[in-house]
Structure formats: structure tokens, C-alpha cells
Amino acid sequence: MKIDVLTLFPEMFAPLKTSIIGRAVDSGKLEINIVDIRDYTLDKHKKCDDTPFGGGAGMVMMPQPIADAIKAVDPNHEAKRIFLSPRGRVFKQEVVIEFSKLDRILLLCGHYEGVDQRVIDLFIDEELSIGDFVLTGGEIPAMAVVDAVARYIDGVIKSESLEQESFASGMLEYPHYTRPQEFMGLKVPEVLTSGHHGKIDEWRAQKSKEITAKNRPDLLEKGE
Ligand code: 4HQ
Numbered sequence: 001m002k003i004d005v006l007t008l009f010p011e012m013f014a015p016l017k018t019s020i021i022g023r024a025v026d027s028g029k030l031e032i033n034i035v036d037i038r039d040y041t042l043d044k045h046k047k048c049d050d051t052p053f054g055g056g057a058g059m060v061m062m063p064q065p066i067a068d069a070i071k072a073v074d075p076n077h078e079a080k081r082i083f084l085s086p087r088g089r090v091f092k093q094e095v096v097i098e099f100s101k102l103d104r105i106l107l108l109c110g111h112y113e114g115v116d117q118r119v120i121d122l123f124i125d126e127e128l129s130i131g132d133f134v135l136t137g138g139e140i141p142a143m144a145v146v147d148a149v150a151r152y153i154d155g156v157i158k159s160e161s162l163e164q165e166s167f168a169s170g171m172l173e174y175p176h177y178t179r180p181q182e183f184m185g186l187k188v189p190e191v192l193t194s195g196h197h198g199k200i201d202e203w204r205a206q207k208s209k210e211i212t213a214k215n216r217p218d219l220l221e222k223g224e
Pocket of ligand 1: 085
């Protein structure tokens with residue numbers, strides 16, 4: 001899969017070079033192309049934002065540099081073009097799986113108050129929100145999308161991990177423990193060291209249910 005990311009702050013994407021996503025890139029399973037929108041400005045001062053028509057606080061990203069960047073990176077519109085915004089469809093695990101089936105995704109990151117609406121109208125296929133809160137830019141949401149989608153590319157993580165995880169079952173995860181058997185006075189639940197796999201599965205299912213009921217009762221209703 002190839003993911004293009006258009007941003008005014010390419011240096012924010014350093015985390016994608018590390019850990020599991022870094023390895024996915026190094027192995028060639030995932031290609032991430034970070035594009036600096038400022039490279040496409042025609043202004044001699046490399047200006048990419050301007051004051052909003054109609055007045056109001058903050059700055060708006062100008063349409064020309066973004067439009068030229070999109071046309072340069074995806075001239076034949078092969079990518080699904082996504083703009084990160086609290087106005088968009090909410091990013092859920094179903095959406096992760098849907099996107100993981102695509103060959104190409106382009107993520108446009110706005111900063112400041114937002115981008116000129118005409119860029120969205122002319123070039124964007126879908127607006128996507130990672131949740132009901134306001135950030136300073138779309139860069140962190142874009143990284144969340146890259147990370148969540150990359151996990152579903154073949155060979156990026158063990159398939160058992162995908163099957164096991166919360167949301168596959170519609171429930172939150174049970175608690176995990178590793179050595180030592182006792183830490184700061186707290187012992188690992190005995191069932192987990194019993195070697196009785198039937199009982200372990202039962203205990204984990206019970207814990208998942210308790211945690212889901214407490215924190216996300218809406219998920220339990222959906223699953224039944
Ligand atoms: N943004 N989910 C873009 C977000 C956001 C979100 C704030 C993105 C401001 C310009 N994006 N701008 N939540 O808060 O995707």
C-alpha cells in the first residue's frame with residue numbers, strides 16, 4: 001500500500017520511522033510519501049495561508065499550493081483522497097479495515113483554522129474525523145490513520161493479534177500480565193499461571209465483559 005501525506009509540517013511525521021510502522025516501511029509492505037505543501041507555493045515568500053474572507057480569528061490555508069501538491073502527487077486520481085477534520089465520518093475499526101483494502105490513500109492535513117473549502121470541494125473524496133475534539137492540525141489524526149491501517153497489511157503484525165483484539169469481538173481487551181508473579185504487592189491472577197487453557201479463556205471473557213460494561217456499555221448493546 002502507498003500512503004501520501006500532504007502537510008506544512010513534514011517533520012511531525014518522524015514517529016512513523018520507528019517501531020512496527022518503521023519496519024513495515026523498511027520491508028516494502030508500506031510506502032509512506034510525506035509531501036511538504038510549501039514546496040508547491042508560487043509566492044516568493046513561500047506563503048501558504050491567508051486571512052479568512054468574512055473575517056474571524058486565525059488563518060486559512062490557501063487553495064493553490066494544496067491543489068498543485070495533490071495534482072503533482074496523484075495526477076490520475078488513483079488514491080482515495082482524505083481530509084482530516086472533526087466534520088468528517090468518524091474513524092472506527094470498520095473504516096480501518098475498509099481502507100486497508102485500498103492500494104493508495106492520500107491524507108491531507110490542515111493546520112490553523114482549516115483549508116479553503118474549494119480544495120475540499122474539488123479534490124477530496126472523504127472527510128474523516130478521529131474523534132470529537134479539536135486539535136491544532138490534521139497531522140496527529142493522519143498518523144493515527146497510517147498506524148491503524150498499516151496493522152492490517154499482510155505481514156505487518158501477526159494475524160493472531162488482529163483476531164484477538166478488542167473490536168474484532170466488539171468488546172474491550174482483558175488485562176495482560178507478565179513477569180514477575182508479584183509486583184509492588186500485587187499478584188498475577190492465579191488462573192493465568194494454572195496452565196488450564198479453558199479456565200484462562202473463561203476468565204479473560206469475563207474480564208472483557210466487566211471492563212466493557214463499565215467503560216463502554218454502548219459496545220455491549222451493539223454486540224447483542
Ligand atoms: N483537526 N479529527 C484539522 C482535528 C481533527 C480531528 C483540527 C483537523 C483542525 C484544521 N482532524 N484542523 N478531531 O481536530 O481529524
